[in-house]
């Protein structure tokens with residue numbers, strides 16, 4: 135049971151909300167910044183961080199089941215961001231991407247820059263095929279793919 139999530143949902147419910155969506159954690163260990171910082175030069179997703187995210191997401195799911203049985207009339211959807219993003223990162227070509235390790239901004243050695251904009255040095259000329267815009271954030275084109283998946287998952291909320 136994730137107490138903070140349960141309290142937040144309960145509060146929203148008490149305020150009258152009946153359609154509530156919460157999102158899971160992403161595969162934290164696959165973010166370019168995480169690989170650069172903790173990947174020990176392997177270029178692979180950091181297994182420990184992904185394991186922690188999966189464990190959190192399972193708890194989130196159980197918490198959501200409990201809340202659903204406790205709060206009459208609630209429509210509560212857990213949007214899974216982990217799997218669709220993990221798929222984009224591990225099988226980028228299947229969705230038309232070619233780069234999921236390097237971010238568009240800061241391509242090269244340091245992918246942790248928070249000074250990313252179209253004119254910063256090292257920003258790629260076209261982010262369309264990059265899964266990541268910077269070390270932490272999916273690119274706009276990746277977000278569009280993720281949004282499609284979330285829309286399908288959220289059908290319960292609008293029906």
Ligand SMILES: *[C@@H]1O[C@H](CO)[C@@H](O)[C@H](O)[C@H]1NC(C)=O
Nearest residue numbers: 158191192195196212213214
């Ligand atoms: C939550 O649990 C349900 C039922 O056990 C499962 O179908 C679903 O895929 C799980 N969702 C997540 C985000 O883990």
Ligand SMILES: *[C@@H]1O[C@H](CO)[C@@H](O)[C@H](O)[C@H]1NC(C)=O
Nearest residue numbers: 230259260261262263264275
């Ligand atoms: C970026 O690349 C995509 C796919 O290769 C292409 O469709 C698009 O026109 C390009 N955009 C620019 C501004 O070059």
